[in-house]
Amino acid sequence: MFTTRPELAGTFGMVASTHWLASATGMAVLEDGGNAFDAAVAAGFVLQVAEPHLCGPAGQVPGLFVTADDPTPRALAGQGPSPAGATPEHFASLGLDLIPGSGLLPATVPGAWDGWLLLLRDYGTKSLREVLTYAIGYARNGIPLVSRVSDTISAVSQLFTEHWPTSAALWMPDGKPASGVHRNPVLADTWERLLREAESVSGREAQIDAGRRAWSQGFVAEEIEKFSRTAFRDDSGRDHAGLLTGDDLASWSASYEEPASVDVGDWRLVKMGGWTQGPALLQQALLMYGFRDELSYVDGVPSERTVHLATEAAKLAFADREAWYGDTDVPLDVLLSASYTDSRRALITDTASAELRPGDARGPARLPAILNSLQGMQAEGGATGEPTVGPQGRTRGDTVHLDVVDAAGNLVSLTPSGGWLQSSPAIPSLGFCLDSRGQMFWLEQGLPNSLAPRKRPRITLSPSLALRDGVPTLAFGTPGGDQQDQWQLCFWLAHVYGGLNLQESIDSPAWHTTAFPSSFYPRSWNPRELVVESRLGASTLDGLRARGHEVVDAGDWALGRLSAVSRSEGLLRAAANARGMQGYASGR
Known part of the structure; x- marks a missing residue:
């Protein structure tokens, strides 16, 4: 497949980040x-x-x-x-x-x-x-x-x-x-x-x-x-x-904490704990593992079905994020269990869901009451990062990311x-x-992410590690607010199931949905919206629309700012995102 730059390989050290300096x-x-x-x-x-x-x-x-x-x-x-x-x-x-x-x-x-x-x-x-x-x-x-x-x-x-x-x-x-x-x-x-x-x-x-x-x-x-x-x-x-x-x-x-992790085939995927949105990637990875035989890539481009299944998995995982994640006692033992995952996977059909459907991980799920008034609010043409501020000129901030591996x-x-x-x-x-x-934070009380003094907000910041056959192998991540663990899913699927190397996986077309409440003011969401890169192909975009997705074409190279490094079989590797012309990897 076409790539914007080579995957770096060496034996001394690798650094990949969102800025060349x-x-x-x-x-x-x-x-x-x-x-x-x-x-x-x-x-x-x-x-x-x-x-x-x-x-x-x-x-x-x-x-x-x-x-x-x-x-x-x-x-x-x-x-x-x-x-x-x-x-x-x-x-x-x-x-x-x-x-x-x-x-x-x-x-x-x-x-x-x-x-x-x-x-x-x-x-x-x-x-x-x-x-x-x-x-x-x-x-x-x-x-x-x-x-x-x-x-x-x-x-x-x-x-x-x-x-x-x-x-x-x-x-x-x-x-x-x-x-x-x-x-x-x-x-x-x-x-x-x-x-x-x-x-x-x-x-x-x-x-x-x-x-x-x-x-x-x-x-x-x-x-x-x-x-x-x-x-x-x-x-x-x-x-x-x-x-x-x-x-x-x-x-x-x-401080230091024990992270959350799941086993997916011969990989162990590692994320921050349930006070962050990190476990949403774990839930998506588990859901998609059950569809592993249906995932396909041609010249680095995922199939329509691959994109649809991943989008529907994201909706379920992020609905659970909204109902259960926060700086409190999060039932990850249930949310990441095989039986719960199977029951959630059964909800995915061939058509796009327009419902926010958290599961009953610990009794009936409860969502913020204000969500109904926020549904369908304009999300600025399909969110591509973290919204930031200014009543006189709203703009978008975002985040940075870096990965490092040494010899x-x-x-x-x-x-x-x-x-x-x-x-x-x-x-x-x-x-x-x-x-x-x-x-x-939500101001409504009684929710996992309700405001309280000296409590951490449920952040979207979400670095990733992965071990293969028990050996630390891969570090990756991206800026992007609520999209971080969706764009990282795009990378994960391309690398693990598409067989693409780090740079090819980053360059592969990306997508995300805004079908759940944004973590950022004014907390908008659009139940059927699917934001995609044009490089998925016109026929794929038409097929996704036919499934009920409201497709927003963000352009050829618009989504994600991923970087990644790896260590395997004596070689260190690195790759970084070319979108936006800032991210670079360095190494030897």
């Missing part, structure tokens, strides 16, 4: 003697500068990894919880039935800094200065902005100039959207101050922990609390102050996000803004 940075760290974790952390910080419309210093970072010494997958939980003051009563007092998607109200405790540093401390070998110096250099000396950054700023320029002056000062320095080489010296100063406080103590691990404290218990927390007391415009069309306090930051730290066998997959430049007003003393991940 991050991949180059990760490779530079490997060449300098660092391991996969050192490379990932350095690349992750560079992504905060290179793709500021997609992730930022006050965002979050979930990850999955195995080490060279232990093939048991672990999960990095770098998502902070809601503030102590984020109560349903507070939002009710403001007259809100949904949490706004922008401004200060939806901010959760920033998790990225602590998550990255925890990973570096426990599994890396480099000092904090060694991995952070690349990002500091780009922030201080300038980084070439991709056109999408300028486009994003343009879309929210009126919001910035009329309501978020600190953001206008940073991202519209001459009254026009930043373009070309952009500098953020305040962010560089923030990182340098964190380094100075970290290096006031001796020892690599002690310095990293000191850097963590300087953020959560020091000047960063103080500045965040002070800034949060000011009211700014948000998606509600009104001005609201934030809720984050220094105590919120001081009371939380990143020793360390393998890591991370999906950082949040703190987009359009999430909330820039904090002028720090050079970054807060995240808006709290918009994912």
Whole structure:
């Protein structure tokens, strides 16, 4: 089949990400003697500068990894919880039935800094200065902005100039959207101050922990609390102050968790736990395994039936996500069981379903009452990423992703996000803004993903690992909000059942449905909508319409920003997405 670029192969190390500068940075760290974790952390910080419309210093970072010494997958939980003051009563007092998607109200405790540093401390070998110096250099000396950054700023320029002056000062320095080489010296100063406080103590691990404290218990927390007391415009069309306090930051730290996993043939697929949407890919993989003999690819293009079956499996899995997933006791033992999967698979017919059908995993499923009023709302022509903010110019933010493997066998997959430049007003003393991940909570109580103080939102961020015959083999993922675990299913089916290599699987035509509630304000959904790439072919698109799908043609190359690395039979491999002309893999 035609591919946009070759699948890379080598024996030394591989880095794949959504931006070439991050991949180059990760490779530079490997060449300098660092391991996969050192490379990932350095690349992750560079992504905060290179793709500021997609992730930022006050965002979050979930990850999955195995080490060279232990093939048991672990999960990095770098998502902070809601503030102590984020109560349903507070939002009710403001007259809100949904949490706004922008401004200060939806901010959760920033998790990225602590998550990255925890990973570096426990599994890396480099000092904090060694991995952070690349990002500091780009922030201080300038980084070439991709056109999408300028486009994003343009879309929210009126919001910035009329309501978020600190953001206008940073991202519209001459009254026009930043373009070309952009500098953020305040962010560089923030990182340098964190380094100075970290290096006031001796020892690599002690310095990293000191850097963590300087953020959560020091000047960063103080500045965040002070800034949060000011009211700014948000998606509600009104001005609201934030809720984050220094105590919120001081009371939380990143941690490790046991991930969720399922066995699918000779593969074990690994995802984050049920407080994220990650198990939705596990459910889809199990459902599709039962159709494995019906899946087919010709020249890298899936058949109409393959796309239809995958779409219907996604509807069932994401209906379960809405009914059962959240930062609570999620019945994954039932949801991932053979008997439950068989009963759900029996619901899939030859025609498109228009129902939101969660299963009775633990008694009758309950869905948010507000969903009926949100059904059929315009989802902006078929969602292709995470919606972000601006009543004066709504645009789409998204996420970033990176995967790294080294010769020793360390393998890591991370999906950082949040703190987009359009999430909330820039904090002028720090050079970054807060995240808006709290918009994912429901204000209605009694649901798994209902808002409560100090609770994590059910995030869409969803890195992936896979073992084959018990051997850690594959790391992959993509930005894309609710679409992440659908586009990853496209990749999984192409690679596992289509027999395509990593690059061919990424380049294979993709699709997704919006037939379930969006995780992002204003939480729209369209029961029959199926968004596809044209390269599926006109006859396939016509056949899908005949099955009852409302097909939205997104164009030839429009869906997904996947990257992947693998380790098998002594070879390391990598591939990255060409869509959008930003993602690259590097290795030797």
